[in-house]
Amino acid sequence: MPELDLSPEIRALRSTLSDVRQVLNPAGLGEEVVRLKAAAAAPDLWDDPAKAQKITSELSRKQGLIEKLSSITSRIDDLEVLVEMANAEDDKATQDEAKLELEQLRAILSELEIQTLLNGEYDARGAVITIRSGAGGDDATDFAEMLMRMYLRYAEKQKLPVQVLDTSYAEGAGIKSATFEVDAPYAFGTLSVEAGTHRLVRMSPFNAAGKRQTSFAAVEVVPLIETTDVVEIPDSEIRVDVFRSSGPGGQSVNTTDSAVRITHIPTGIVVSCQNEKSQIQNKAAALRVLQSRLLEQKRREEEAKKKQIAGDVKASWGEQMRSYVLAPYQMVKDLRTEFEVNNPAAVFDGDLAGFIAAGIRWRKQVGV
Template sequence: MRAEALSLVDKIKQSMALLRRHLDWDVAIDRLAELNAFAEDPNLWNDPGKAQKLMQERTRLDSSVSAWRTLERELQDAIDLIEMAEAEGDEDMVADAESSLRDLAKFASGREVEALLSGEADANDAFVEIHSGAGGTESQDWASMLLRMYMRWAEQHGFKVDLMEDHAGEEAGIKSATIQIKGPNAYGWLKTESGVHRLVRISPYDSNARRHTSFASCWVYPVVDDNIEIEVLDKDLKIDTYRASGAGGQHVNTTDSAVRITHIPSGIIVACQNERSQHKNRATAMKMLKARLYEQELQKREEATSALHESKSDIGWGHQIRSYVLQPYQMVKDLRTGVESSQPDLVLGGDLDKFLNAALAARVHGGPEGGVEDIG
C-alpha cells in the first residue's frame, strides 16, 4: 500500500478510536438497546416531554453508533480493494480506492467533531456576552466588531439571534452586549469561544494613523431548559432597574424597563432590556442568571480553569485565546490550537468554523494550550 493510503488509513483509525472512546462503546450499545425498547412502549407518549427527550437521545446515539460502524465497514472495503488492485497491477482501481479513502477520512473527521457536541448542555441555545476592555472608543469599537462576527456566524448557520441588552459606547461601539443564539448545538459549537480576543490595527480614531492594540472579552453560556433546577435565593440578589439605552421607541427610552441582576455570592451580573415591560425583562434576566450559574457548574465538572471564563477578570494580556492582526500584516491566530487564517475580513465576517472545530477537537486530543504570543 502506498504512503498516502497508509497515512489515510492511520488517520481514519485514529478518528475511529477517538469516536469509540468518546462514546464509551459498551455503555452506548447497552443504552441504545434500552432506548429502542422504550420506543416500542405504547405508553411512552403519555408523557410527551419525557418521550421527546428520550427520542432525541436515541437519535443522537443511533447516529453516532451507525457512523462508527459505517467507518469500520467502508475502511475495510477500501483496504481490500487497494490490496486486490495492487495485486492485479490496476492503477486506475488503486486511484479510485485512494480517492474513496480521502472521502472517508473527511467523513471521519466530521463525525469526530460532531461527536464532541455531546456534552450535557451542548444541544442548548447559547447566550454570548461581549465586554470591551480598557482603551475607551478603540476597544468599544472592537467589541462591536466581535459582536457582529458572532451574529454573522449564527446567521450563516441558519440560527436566530436576539439582542438581549447592549450598552453603547460614548463615541462608537459598545461597552457590553448580550445576544441569544438559537439553533441546534449552539452552545456546543460556541462554548470554546469564552476568553479575551485581541485586535491589532491602524486606529480609525487616531489622526496620526498609529497602530493600536485593543481587547474585548467573550463569555458563552447555555440557555437552561425549564426542567433544570437552579436554586437562586432572593437574599443573594441585588436587582436594579434603569432606562434602556438602545433603540426601541419612546416607551423604551422614557421608562425604567431595563433590569440588571447581581448575584452577590458569585459576583455574576446579567441584564436585559429588549422586552417592553420591566416584568418580562426581569424574567429573562433571571433565566440568564440561572444559565450563568449552570455554566459555572458545568465548568467545574469539566475541571476547566476559570481564568478564561470569568467576565470580571482583567481583559488584557495573559488571558487571550485569539489575535486578529490587520496591520502591519493580516493574520488571525488562535493561541490555543495554532490554527491560522490570512483572511481576517472573512473571519470577522463570521467564517469561524475551522477555529471552532480545532478548539473542540483539542478538548479530546489534548491539543496545544496557547501561551500569550506577541503578534505585531
C-alpha cells in the first residue's frame, strides 16, 4: 500500500491557522476574557438582565475561540503523528482516519476564517430579519413562509436565540410578512448576506393545471439596536395604533388591544408587534425594531455617499440574489457567488452554512 503524504495539506492548515491567529489575536482575546470574567462576577450583574446576557454571551464566545484555537493547534500536531503511524504500520484504517481528520480540520478552520471577515461596523450585532412576500400570489406567500421556517431552522441548528415579533398571515396560504429577532453575537454580520430578493420556481400546488410558477419574496436584515446607540425619535414623528392580535384564519389570540403598530411619519417605515402579552411590551419591541431600521437606513445613506465620492462603479448588491428551483430540476443557486447545491429540501430545512460562508467571502471580495 502506498504511503500517505499529507504534508502539503498540513502546511496549508498551519498557514491558514497562522493567518486566523493573527486576526483573532489570542493574547488580546485572553485580556478580554479577564475583563469579562470580572464583569460577570459583579454582584449586581443581573440587575440588568439584557446587559448580563450580553456579557455572559460575549465571555462564552471569546472563551470558545481561545479553546478552539488551542484545540486546532493540538489536532494538527496529532494529525502529523497519525500519518506517521499509518505509514509505519501500513494500515489503511489509520490512513482513512487521518484523511477524515484532515477534512474536519479544514471545515473548522474555514468556519474560523469566516469569523475573521466579520469586521464591519455592525457585524457583531444581533439581527432583525423581515420577510415579505412579493409577486406570485399564493405561491409567493407560501414561499415567504418557507423562507421563514428555513431561517428559524438555521437558527435552531446553530443554537441561536430567536424571538418572532410579528407575523401577518395571508388570506390563502402562507404569510404576507414576518419579523423576528436573532439576538446573538455576529448574527447581523452572518445573516446580512441573506438580504435581497429570493426567487422560487416550482410546479404550483395552488394551480389546478399544475403549471410551473415563479414567485418572489424579499428578505431584509438590519442590525439590532443597542442601548448605546443614539437614534432619537421624537414623539411627533411617530403614529402609534393599537389593535387585537390575530392568528391564521383570523382566530383570536387575545381579547385586548395589545398589538401595536408604529408608523415613522418622515420615512413611512411601519413596524408592528403582536407577540408580547401586553401593549407596553409590544410597543417597546416595535420601537426597538424601528430604531434598528432607522440605524440601517442611516448606514446605507452613509455608504452611498462614500461610494459616490469614491466614484465606485462596482455592481451593487443584486435585487435577485438566490434562486430555488424545484422543477424541472432540483437546485438552489446564489447568483452572486455561484455557490449551488442540488438538495433544496436540505436548504429549506436550514442548511445554509455553505451559502452564508460563500456570501461573506464574496462581500469581502467586492467590498459591499
